[in-house]
Amino acid sequence: MEFFGAQGFHEAAGEVEGVQREDAAGLRVQPVERAGGAGFGHGEEAEAVGAQEEVWGEDEGAGRHGGRVAWIARGKKAGWDGRCDWTPKLGETGWTWLNAIGRIRCRGSRLHRTTLNDWGKTVLLNETQMAIQDSIRDFAQAEIRPNSFAYESAKAYPPDLFARLATMGLMGMTAPEEAGGAGADYVSYALALIELAAADGALSTIVSIQNSLLVNGIIAHGSAAQRERFLPALTSGRMIGAFALSEADAGSDAAAIATRAVKVAGGWRLNGSKQFITSGRIAGVAMVFAVTDPAAGKKGISGFLVPTDRPGYLVDKVEHKLGQNASDTCAIRFKDLFIEDEFLFGEEGQGYRLALANLEAGRIGIAAQCIGMAQAALEIAVGYAKERKSMGSFIIEHQAVGFRLADLAARLEGARQLVLHAAAVKDAGRPCLKEASMAKLLASETAEAVCSGAIQTLGGYGYLEEFGLAKIYRDVRVCQIYEGTSDIQRMVIARAL
Numbered sequence: 001m002e003f004f005g006a007q008g009f010h011e012a013a014g015e016v017e018g019v020q021r022e023d024a025a026g027l028r029v030q031p032v033e034r035a036g037g038a039g040f041g042h043g044e045e046a047e048a049v050g051a052q053e054e055v056w057g058e059d060e061g062a063g064r065h066g067g068r069v070a071w072i073a074r075g076k077k078a079g080w081d082g083r084c085d086w087t088p089k090l091g092e093t094g095w096t097w098l099n100a101i102g103r104i105r106c107r108g109s110r111l112h113r114t115t116l117n118d119w120g121k122t123v124l125l126n127e128t129q130m131a132i133q134d135s136i137r138d139f140a141q142a143e144i145r146p147n148s149f150a151y152e153s154a155k156a157y158p159p160d161l162f163a164r165l166a167t168m169g170l171m172g173m174t175a176p177e178e179a180g181g182a183g184a185d186y187v188s189y190a191l192a193l194i195e196l197a198a199a200d201g202a203l204s205t206i207v208s209i210q211n212s213l214l215v216n217g218i219i220a221h222g223s224a225a226q227r228e229r230f231l232p233a234l235t236s237g238r239m240i241g242a243f244a245l246s247e248a249d250a251g252s253d254a255a256a257i258a259t260r261a262v263k264v265a266g267g268w269r270l271n272g273s274k275q276f277i278t279s280g281r282i283a284g285v286a287m288v289f290a291v292t293d294p295a296a297g298k299k300g301i302s303g304f305l306v307p308t309d310r311p312g313y314l315v316d317k318v319e320h321k322l323g324q325n326a327s328d329t330c331a332i333r334f335k336d337l338f339i340e341d342e343f344l345f346g347e348e349g350q351g352y353r354l355a356l357a358n359l360e361a362g363r364i365g366i367a368a369q370c371i372g373m374a375q376a377a378l379e380i381a382v383g384y385a386k387e388r389k390s391m392g393s394f395i396i397e398h399q400a401v402g403f404r405l406a407d408l409a410a411r412l413e414g415a416r417q418l419v420l421h422a423a424a425v426k427d428a429g430r431p432c433l434k435e436a437s438m439a440k441l442l443a444s445e446t447a448e449a450v451c452s453g454a455i456q457t458l459g460g461y462g463y464l465e466e467f468g469l470a471k472i473y474r475d476v477r478v479c480q481i482y483e484g485t486s487d488i489q490r491m492v493i494a495r496a497l
């Protein structure tokens, strides 16, 4: 699997040699020396300056580079031999392999960096994670964000977009490579979703469900035949997956679902309705939860992987919503839908447990998308406050405005760190339900506050569509509702205290 991005990896001349040094936590590669004046920089002004120190997140030490410098030591950490074999010159476009990381495919190009680059560089990220973050950010800002309004108007994404996301590993981020995935860790996954959401919130919802609920769920609990049948299509973006748990009378109380699967010869017959199903219209497979034994309560619920081209899979309605309109949310009906035994997902009676187990990663995904959307909103507000004048000063110099932005930035950074922490706990293989719920709760509520504060910062212009904040505000609101409302997250956290 490859990650592709518009990240600029520029060569001036000659070979490059890197020297790596890790900090005590072993998480960060620090100074790198270059021989022969080659290297790569972020920004058009990048040029060879000899030995240099990497300074993440600041200009300091970047010398004549037009911003932060990112060194090829990233690759060295992954076993790169110190030779530079990429070919694009500064400002040119071409393909190259960062063979060090192997999975990163880069294009040497002029970059259109924004202040977004200064967010989210923490000492906790390793080199691969930073490379993934940069790749997705560059791609999303260049290719997705400019089209976000058009997607919203069309209420759909171009189908080939998902295949493009897949070439960067985004449709199976944490899935192993043999399953068609990118083999990334959950921190990288969270970073990727942050960047995607900063460009388009609704797209990150589809990608989050695809990864957290479908791909991860099938890898963890699907049969060999199910993995073989569905994973290649899902991880390549040829097929979108839907997660069908909620019903009209069963949202927070998922155990109250009434969709029924009755055992018949060779399989099961499904009848019932699902409500609020993301991608219900465009999905090729739906992970459906239904009652198989009404007398057994939660242990009478089973999961099924239902190909949506089956007779009896009916899209009753595509809902009209406040936001995230490029992603369809559907009322689905199963009318005598027959499904063979081999489509039973996990064991009979284990569906409720599997649905909730999936939501652990799902909530990290939703929390990450909140950070991305809030980050985009804050960036707009900060940029505006530095340009807009009132009463003789830039408005950011008015303490009321500057302090508001400072509060929002601090809250957002706190939420971001919690999201990455939850992802890191998952990477460590430890249970993280509490951390994932805390991250989702804090990130979703912070994100709404950030978007509202950002609108306030722009005054009347914040209320206009063309300034971009209104859309983000609409898109982010649902994050406090789906995959468990804030009240449900509080309930989960309280139980764990």
Ligand SMILES: Cc1cc2nc3c(=O)[nH]c(=O)nc-3n(C[C@H](O)[C@H](O)[C@H](O)COP(=O)(O)OP(=O)(O)OC[C@H]3O[C@@H](n4cnc5c(N)ncnc54)[C@H](O)[C@@H]3O)c2cc1C
Pocket: 209, 242, 243, 244, 245, 246, 248, 249, 250, 251, 252, 253, 275, 276, 277, 278, 279, 321, 324, 329, 478, 481, 482, 483, 484, 485, 486, 487, 488, 491
């Ligand atoms: C855009 C969108 C996309 C969605 N996508 C999907 C999807 O792909 N798949 C899927 O299965 N579902 C999906 N959902 C459904 C979503 O998960 C539910 O809407 C959510 O779980 C809440 O359920 P509900 O709407 O039935 O509200 P209810 O459960 O009826 O809750 C109503 C209110 O009561 C509160 N409440 C309920 N019970 C308690 C309690 N015990 N303690 C305290 N407060 C409580 C809630 O917090 C909420 O404020 C989506 C929803 C939306 C809006």
